[in-house]
Amino acid sequence: MKLQKQPLLILVICFILGIFFQEKMVLTGIALYLVIVICLIILAAICFHSYFLHKIKAFLLGLLFFGTGIILHFHNTFSADVSSFVKKKETVTFTISQKLNTTEKYKKYEGTAQVGNTTFNSIVYVPKDIKELDFLHYYKAEAYITQPKTPQYDFQFHYARYLRRKHINYQVYLSKEIVSAERDDLTPADKLRQYRFLVLKNIDETGISGKTKEFLKGIILADRTEIDADTVQDFNKSGLVHFLAISGTHIVVIFGMFYFLLIRCIPLKFRKYAVVLSLVFIWLFAAFIGFGNSVLRSCIMLSVYFIFVLLQRKPDLLHSLALSAFFILTGDTQQFFDVGFQLSFLAVLGIFWLNQPLLKYFPKQDNYLKKLLFNTITISLSAQLATLPLVLYYFHQFSFISIVANIVIVPFSEIIIVFSFLMTALISFGIDFELINGIYDFVIQILLKIIHWFAEVDVLFFENIPMNGLEVLSVFMIVYLLRSVILKFNVKNSSRLMMAVVVFLIIRTGSNVFENQREEVLIHTFNKTNIFSIKRGDKACFWISDMENKDKVLQFVVKPYCSSRRINHFELKTFSDSVQKVVFRNESYDLR
Missing domain, CATH: 2.40.50 (OB fold (Dihydrolipoamide Acetyltransferase, E2P))
Incomplete structure (x- = not known):
């Protein structure tokens, strides 16, 4: 991919760099006014068509978008004082x-x-x-x-x-x-939220089982507020949480469903109106469920794609991705720091970067089933490889079973989404067919059991995986260089990839050695529970006063600490609630 052919992507990257710069440097007062003045000067200069300015126009545009990112992010960090x-x-x-x-x-x-x-x-x-x-x-x-x-x-x-x-x-x-x-x-938005609230209540009043109700509300109406913790854990450990959340797959399937119905009703010469009406519908649907990052990104990308098609221009995925990111961040620059936003865009970039090269290693896709199966494998693998560095950085866990789970479950996602959408439509209109409810309940219960089975394969599940910023960047470089090796396996491409792997291993080894040289004694407070910890090398011991909170302490204190401090082995011990002080190496630590 030649970056010269992706001006929109470059400008959006400059815009994002401006947001990131303002987040770290926090320009205010005179410095901020100076940025505004520079941006206005650049904007005025771009309007002049001199030979010199033409040569540096690309640089000036990049600088303008960088400054705009700084200004907008400053505006979006204001808050009321109470x-x-x-x-x-x-x-x-x-x-x-x-x-x-x-x-x-x-x-x-x-x-x-x-x-x-x-x-x-x-x-x-x-x-x-x-x-x-x-x-x-x-x-x-x-x-x-x-x-x-x-x-x-x-x-x-x-x-x-x-x-x-x-x-x-x-x-x-x-x-x-x-x-x-x-x-x-x-407001119209409030009325729409209230109607969604009533639809959710109608789902609660149906005769289907509790878990199926919560699955239906999550997969179509983006409401996961009442899903039990065990189900959420199953989706997380099996790597299928994207299936439960509203994502690009849902928007594309719903768009396709309505386009399929409309082309059966509209004459051939008005076929383009079927596209327009389908786009209008997905925007109405997005407004109905709330404009989440992945929903908004999918709607913008799909709209831009089909606008190119209707204007008889060649569609470009990166242009669509860049425009959707720019529109979202212009509305709220804080969205860039949302984990869902980052993973959503990285998944699409990963599919763009790796999907087609991976498909070349599969047999010719000469029928629908082969196309569905092979694309499911390559798209899932591409998205997971691209998002892996950030998944490890934010969540410190990964399961290899997720690759298999996605290959097994995702091919049926279109059927599940369409069925769930029809169920929601019937319930919202007050139509309650006991037979359809029973069939849907049975199908979803089977699906949840399969996902639970995948989640229980602990042999392939790894947690407390440490990952810092430098390691993330080095893994991204490995993913970037992987494309050239897949396209053409030769000494030059493979040596570059191996060099990137070596750099990652050096950074990781250095980080481990640096962290393991430190000793640390901490007093943690969780709710009303005191935890005393001692770290030596890659080992740590935690003393807790209330074992009733053991699971929560493990989840919110012990595991995050082990991931951050690169702990390979830890122990959990107890001490009495009456203990007020701990003496370690002649130093006293107050637990009150």
């Missing part, structure tokens, strides 16, 4: 905009809250025994306002930063007395 209300009980009036995952004690919502004349975005925690909140009402209650805590140590998930990226800086914990009043300022 610090005077923090850690106080206040009367809060609020509306909700999205439901989040339910916890053991609370139902969680994203919403807009108001205290006095101050309005701010927040996460609203509602006691679990209170009925579901909807989008048609204002709510008022006594509430305790807090700010998310910054984690104790660098290896812990930074929940406060995660919320800030969603423009949320506060958490509101409600009492059980909630007063509601009907809203008089409903």
Whole structure:
């Protein structure tokens, strides 16, 4: 691929670099105004058509997009200040905009809250025994306002930063007395959310089993808030979480379904209108389920692709990908730091980079079944190879069974998605066929059992895999060079790939040696549980005062610590709740 033929991709990369630069350097005041002035000068200069400017026009455009990224990211990091209300009980009036995952004690919502004349975005925690909140009402209650805590140590998930990226800086914990009043300022978006809420309630009232209901709500309506932890773990460990989430596959299948129906009804000379109507429908569907990253990216890419087709221009995947990234990031630059955004775009890049070269090693695809099977294998492999570095960096786990699971399950994804969509359509119109419900329930239960079986193959599942930024970059270089080796296996290409592998091994070995030379003593706090840890080399020992929280401590403290500090062996021991101090090597550590 010659980058000179991908000007849009280069400009979007410059735009993203500007966002990243502002995230790390945080330009404000005079420095930011200087960037704005430079961007305006470049914009004015580009309008002149001199020979000199023509030669450096590409450089100026790149600089302009870089500066635009800085300016927009500065704009998107602004937040309201309600610090005077923090850690106080206040009367809060609020509306909700999205439901989040339910916890053991609370139902969680994203919403807009108001205290006095101050309005701010927040996460609203509602006691679990209170009925579901909807989008048609204002709510008022006594509430305790807090700010998310910054984690104790660098290896812990930074929940406060995660919320800030969603423009949320506060958490509101409600009492059980909630007063509601009907809203008089409903927007079309609110009405759409409420209709989706009613469809979800209708699904709950059907006679299908609980797990099937939650699967249906997740695969079509992008609602995974009530899925049990075991099912989510099965999808994660089998590498099929993308199947449960709304992704490009869902959008393409739904587009194809409506296009197939429309071309049967519309005369041949009006065939292009079938494409336009199908595109309109997927945008309406995307609005209905909420504009998630993968949904928005898929809709933009599909729209750009077919606009090229309708204009009789040659479609270009990278142009479509670049435009979709630019539109999403222009709306909110914080989306770049969302893990789903990064994995979604990397998967498409991986398919573009590796799919066709891998297909050459398969027999000729002279019928539909061969095409479906071989493309499923190569597309799954391409996407997994491209996203592997980031998966290891963020989640520190990988299962080789995911390759097999994708090959087995994905070929049937079109049937499952279409069936699920039809089920949702029938339920939304109040049509309840017991026979169809039974068939759907049976099919999904079989599917979930197969996925559970894949997830239980622990021999091929690896966790606590350490990965730092330099290692990620070196693995990306290996994936990049892999294409040339697949296309043409020779000494030159293979030696480049081997050199990249050697560089990765050197970086990894150096990181391991550096980390294993450190000794560390830490006191961790998880909820009301104290954990004392000692690290020596690649071994660590943890003392915990409350073994009832053992599983959660393992998940949120021990495993992240082991991944960060490259621990190969750890022990978990207990000490009494009455212990207030620990003395180690003549140093005293307070546990109170």
